[in-house]
Amino acid sequence: MNVRRLLYPVVALAGIGALGGYAWHAQRQQPAPVEQGNGQAPGTAAKDAGKQGPAGPVAVDVAVVTGIRLVDDVNAVGTLRSNEAVILRPEVAGRITRLNFSDGQQVRKGQVLIAFDSAVNQAEVRQARAELNIARANFERNADLAKQKFISDRARDESQANVQVLEARLALAEARLSKLEIRAPFSGVVGIRNVSVGDYVKDGADLVNLEDLSSVKVDFRLPERYVDQVKRGQALEVMVDALPGKPFAARVDAIDPQVDSNGRSALLRGRIDNPEGRLKPGMFARVRLILSERANALMVPEEAIVPQGAKVTVWKVVDGQAVRTEVKTGLRRAAKVEITEGLSAGDRVVTAGQVRLARDGTPVRIMQGGTIQGMQEAKPNAAATAAVARS
Template identity: 35%
Template sequence: MSKRNLFNPVTIFAVVIAAAAAYLLLIHEPAIEEERPQQAVPVRAQAVQMSEYRDTIEALGTAQANESIVVTAQAQDIVTAVFFDDGDVVEAGQRLVELDSREETARVQELKFRLAEANRQYQRLLDLSRSNAASQQQLETQDVVVKETIAALEVAETQLAQKRITAPFGGRLGIRNVSVGSLVSPGQEITTLDDITPIKLDFNVPELFFASLQIGQTVAARSGAYPGEEFIGEIRGIDSRVDPLTRSILVRALIPNEAIKLRPGMLLRVSLLRSVDETIIVPEKAIVPMQDRHYVYVIEDDNTVTQTEVTIGRRKPGIVEVLGGIEPGQQIVTEGIVRLRDGVSVIVREG
């Protein structure tokens, strides 16, 4: 048989038919889809219940001393004595530094002697005037001398007092900046003095919350220097104006500081309790947002889930207030939401 007769159309058609029959009979087996029951999705759930929602205002504040001054010299002279060291706690009126006051001391002593003599002369003239041995003019002139001497003595005592620097109020001193023998000038800083028991806390609150502020309201402050510790105080002052640039108002709280842990200038995180409400609170991860709506998966009695729309309210990190859509006692899914859809069976895992 020639090659031409071997590959004629009839032969090719027969080969194609045979190959198709072999594929259908030997290779391809029609898939038989068996209906398999859908497996239940493992999830974690939580019962819906009423909880306490503490609505707080958060702010950053700066600690300020209750009273604070820079101790300075009022006169120029040599330091002759220093009666404090760095960080000392002093009482009101306690002497801190003494300047060379020999000249002022002598001046005061001189005027005291002159005043004593002027008073003696005035008394002598007064006795003489009773017997008409001294005129009224002499008596009045001596009275002027007495008053002038008293005034001069007061000036001298004031100048002497300026050479003795004392604490105007009790508190804690800062770093000492002078030594014995150094020359100080008026206005030169000697040290700082802070009364930090109690301590003031200044912070700004947005004007949106102005109506929630009141004198005596409790505040809680936290410092990075003392992790986990809260410092409780109360509002003592609210500024009379709102800052037009920041649209906030300055609030001042007073915090007891008996342990002297807080120092002026420290940065504190302030929490101000606005209200305490009983409401439904759910984990933030239980909420499924879809466009402008929010849903949760409610577990029914037959262990299937129903996608339920809810109305949410206030938020905090990790939790959301639910205003409507679910009721206390219902079970909602908190973990395993990705594999869920309406009507799916679930298995609630413990823990």
């Protein structure tokens, strides 16, 4: 047992000694450093190298500032509505005697769509017209007699007033008769009717809807911060889920002057031409409002932006050196940032390697696709060359 305890320290010491000998032998095999041929002592060269700083340019990735067409837009959801829409309702109660349309039919303005039983009203019109004719004849006779002084002027005036009363009675009877016919207030397409011939309906009952689909409206809401940027006539792009892949061009037609205090949003209405009638009222719509367009907006990758306190900066490569440049940014699109001030088209900005750029004027070389494009040619290392030659 005592022999085994003494054996462990001996083996450990032997191992340590073997490793130390291997390290000393490996150090003796390394070639001596070769100084560049400038006649300086090795210690002097080391001091000079320490004063010169980094051995070469910093490797970075860069991107070129490019100008593209940029659209400033905002997206919203809305609902399609008919250009004109109404539910036809009678103003008087009555029994339906005639329906002059089929469900879903195109009708024209002024066309009689529904007629009610009008026998009584037609009789009232004829009676009022007959009484008016008699009153007019009496007035003409009284007017002649008054000229001849056979009757007083008062009698003539009374007969004239009677004519006016009967004219009003006739107009009233004709108006009641006209209420028994429902005409299309505008051209459009009628919906599915809720009544049939012979039904007795009360005044105000829903009969059928009429829709003008020559154009459709799209109502949507935008946050209040966009209200000042929206004007009548601005372009809209509308997509509906029922017709995927087909955008419809529209224009802003109206802006509600009141902002909803609950949602802090404003109601806008656009108009879309619908000659084929493919768009239907009630459809869900996705609206893209184009606020502004810039034909040559300068864009850089997001990686190029380097915040510095309250400022926004980029590293611009000028004559092989990195220069910190303050910029102003605009929109962000597809991992790119718009630069409104500070750069020009064709400038090169650093997108990777900014952490190694300590100050303005730092020499850089561009890394692209895993290779280095030297913006300043690096001289070969003389010591490394000599070591390779000896090997």
